[in-house]
Amino acid sequence: MPLKATSVRLDDETLARIGQMAEAMDRPRAWLMAEAIKQYVSREEWFIREVEQGLAAADDNRVINHADLKARWEAKRAAQMD
Template identity: 70%
Template sequence: MALKATSVRLDEETLSRIGEMADAIDRPRAWLMAQAIKQYVEREDGFIQDVQKGIEAADAGRLRNHEDVKAKWEARRANQMD
Protein backbone atom coordinates (compact mmCIF):
# COMPACT_ATOMS: atom_id res chain seq x y z
CA MET A 1 0.00 0.00 0.00
CA ALA A 2 1.47 3.32 -1.04
CA LEU A 3 1.09 6.19 1.37
CA LYS A 4 1.23 9.83 0.42
CA ALA A 5 4.46 11.35 1.66
CA THR A 6 4.91 14.67 3.32
CA SER A 7 6.62 17.42 1.36
CA VAL A 8 10.38 17.63 1.01
CA ARG A 9 12.20 20.94 0.83
CA LEU A 10 15.05 21.12 -1.66
CA ASP A 11 17.28 23.94 -2.78
CA GLU A 12 16.66 25.35 -6.26
CA GLU A 13 19.81 23.86 -7.80
CA THR A 14 18.99 20.32 -6.65
CA LEU A 15 15.37 20.66 -7.73
CA SER A 16 16.49 21.92 -11.13
CA ARG A 17 18.90 19.01 -11.55
CA ILE A 18 16.16 16.54 -10.60
CA GLY A 19 13.92 18.15 -13.20
CA GLU A 20 16.59 17.82 -15.87
CA MET A 21 17.18 14.18 -14.99
CA ALA A 22 13.45 13.44 -15.01
CA ASP A 23 13.11 15.05 -18.44
CA ALA A 24 16.10 13.07 -19.74
CA ILE A 25 14.47 9.75 -18.79
CA ASP A 26 10.94 10.90 -19.61
CA ARG A 27 9.61 10.38 -16.09
CA PRO A 28 7.82 12.69 -13.69
CA ARG A 29 9.98 14.50 -11.17
CA ALA A 30 8.00 12.94 -8.29
CA TRP A 31 8.71 9.44 -9.63
CA LEU A 32 12.44 10.15 -9.79
CA MET A 33 12.51 11.52 -6.25
CA ALA A 34 10.54 8.53 -4.95
CA GLN A 35 13.02 6.15 -6.62
CA ALA A 36 15.98 8.03 -5.15
CA ILE A 37 14.52 7.91 -1.65
CA LYS A 38 13.68 4.22 -2.01
CA GLN A 39 17.25 3.40 -3.08
CA TYR A 40 18.68 5.48 -0.23
CA VAL A 41 16.49 3.75 2.36
CA GLU A 42 17.39 0.28 1.04
CA ARG A 43 21.12 1.09 1.04
CA GLU A 44 21.14 2.63 4.51
CA ASP A 45 18.96 -0.14 5.95
CA GLY A 46 21.42 -2.72 4.60
CA PHE A 47 24.30 -0.78 6.16
CA ILE A 48 22.55 -0.63 9.53
CA GLN A 49 21.86 -4.38 9.39
CA ASP A 50 25.51 -5.10 8.55
CA VAL A 51 26.69 -2.94 11.46
CA GLN A 52 24.30 -4.78 13.79
CA LYS A 53 25.68 -8.13 12.60
CA GLY A 54 29.18 -6.86 13.29
CA ILE A 55 28.22 -5.75 16.78
CA GLU A 56 26.62 -9.12 17.48
CA ALA A 57 29.72 -10.93 16.19
CA ALA A 58 31.99 -8.78 18.37
CA ASP A 59 29.76 -9.33 21.40
CA ALA A 60 30.01 -13.09 20.77
CA GLY A 61 33.81 -12.86 20.56
CA ARG A 62 33.99 -13.53 16.81
CA LEU A 63 36.72 -11.00 16.00
CA ARG A 64 39.46 -10.94 13.39
CA ASN A 65 43.03 -9.83 13.76
CA HIS A 66 43.52 -6.31 12.40
CA GLU A 67 46.72 -7.19 10.55
CA ASP A 68 45.02 -10.13 8.78
CA VAL A 69 42.15 -7.94 7.59
CA LYS A 70 44.54 -5.19 6.50
CA ALA A 71 46.65 -7.67 4.51
CA LYS A 72 43.56 -9.07 2.81
CA TRP A 73 42.38 -5.60 1.71
CA GLU A 74 45.83 -4.54 0.56
CA ALA A 75 46.08 -7.70 -1.57
CA ARG A 76 42.64 -7.06 -3.02
CA ARG A 77 43.56 -3.47 -3.87
CA ALA A 78 46.84 -4.57 -5.48
CA ASN A 79 44.95 -7.09 -7.67
CA GLN A 80 42.54 -4.36 -8.81
CA MET A 81 45.43 -2.21 -9.98
CA ASP A 82 46.90 -4.94 -12.17
Protein backbone atom coordinates in the same frame (compact mmCIF):
# COMPACT_ATOMS: atom_id res chain seq x y z
CA MET B 1 0.44 0.15 -2.81
CA PRO B 2 -1.30 3.52 -2.97
CA LEU B 3 0.87 6.60 -2.82
CA LYS B 4 0.37 9.14 -0.10
CA ALA B 5 1.09 12.75 -0.92
CA THR B 6 3.86 14.29 1.09
CA SER B 7 6.03 17.36 0.90
CA VAL B 8 9.80 17.60 0.62
CA ARG B 9 11.60 20.91 0.72
CA LEU B 10 14.58 21.20 -1.60
CA ASP B 11 16.80 24.09 -2.59
CA ASP B 12 16.35 25.49 -6.09
CA GLU B 13 19.62 24.05 -7.42
CA THR B 14 18.82 20.48 -6.31
CA LEU B 15 15.29 20.76 -7.64
CA ALA B 16 16.61 21.97 -11.00
CA ARG B 17 19.09 19.09 -11.16
CA ILE B 18 16.32 16.60 -10.39
CA GLY B 19 14.22 18.19 -13.11
CA GLN B 20 17.06 17.82 -15.62
CA MET B 21 17.58 14.18 -14.68
CA ALA B 22 13.88 13.43 -14.87
CA GLU B 23 13.67 15.02 -18.30
CA ALA B 24 16.70 13.05 -19.52
CA MET B 25 15.12 9.84 -18.25
CA ASP B 26 11.69 10.77 -19.64
CA ARG B 27 10.18 10.29 -16.18
CA PRO B 28 8.16 12.57 -13.93
CA ARG B 29 10.16 14.46 -11.34
CA ALA B 30 8.04 12.93 -8.56
CA TRP B 31 8.90 9.42 -9.77
CA LEU B 32 12.62 10.20 -9.71
CA MET B 33 12.43 11.64 -6.20
CA ALA B 34 10.41 8.67 -4.91
CA GLU B 35 12.88 6.23 -6.50
CA ALA B 36 15.84 8.08 -4.96
CA ILE B 37 14.25 7.98 -1.51
CA LYS B 38 13.48 4.25 -1.83
CA GLN B 39 17.08 3.52 -2.81
CA TYR B 40 18.44 5.67 0.01
CA VAL B 41 16.23 3.96 2.61
CA SER B 42 17.20 0.48 1.35
CA ARG B 43 20.91 1.35 1.46
CA GLU B 44 20.68 2.80 4.95
CA GLU B 45 18.69 -0.20 6.24
CA TRP B 46 21.38 -2.51 4.83
CA PHE B 47 24.12 -0.44 6.47
CA ILE B 48 22.40 -0.46 9.86
CA ARG B 49 21.91 -4.27 9.67
CA GLU B 50 25.58 -4.78 8.77
CA VAL B 51 26.76 -2.57 11.63
CA GLU B 52 24.49 -4.41 14.06
CA GLN B 53 25.85 -7.77 12.83
CA GLY B 54 29.41 -6.49 13.23
CA LEU B 55 28.74 -5.28 16.75
CA ALA B 56 27.13 -8.62 17.65
CA ALA B 57 30.16 -10.46 16.23
CA ALA B 58 32.50 -8.27 18.27
CA ASP B 59 30.40 -8.80 21.40
CA ASP B 60 30.61 -12.57 20.82
CA ASN B 61 34.37 -12.31 20.17
CA ARG B 62 33.87 -13.55 16.60
CA VAL B 63 36.53 -11.30 15.15
CA ILE B 64 39.82 -11.78 13.34
CA ASN B 65 42.82 -9.59 13.90
CA HIS B 66 44.13 -7.42 11.10
CA ALA B 67 47.44 -9.25 10.60
CA ASP B 68 45.70 -12.63 10.19
CA LEU B 69 43.15 -11.24 7.79
CA LYS B 70 45.84 -9.53 5.74
CA ALA B 71 47.87 -12.75 5.56
CA ARG B 72 44.79 -14.70 4.40
CA TRP B 73 44.00 -12.08 1.78
CA GLU B 74 47.57 -12.00 0.46
CA ALA B 75 47.65 -15.82 0.26
CA LYS B 76 44.37 -15.81 -1.65
CA ARG B 77 45.65 -13.19 -4.10
CA ALA B 78 48.91 -15.06 -4.58
CA ALA B 79 47.00 -18.27 -5.35
CA GLN B 80 44.91 -16.43 -7.94
CA MET B 81 48.04 -15.13 -9.65
CA ASP B 82 49.41 -18.63 -10.20
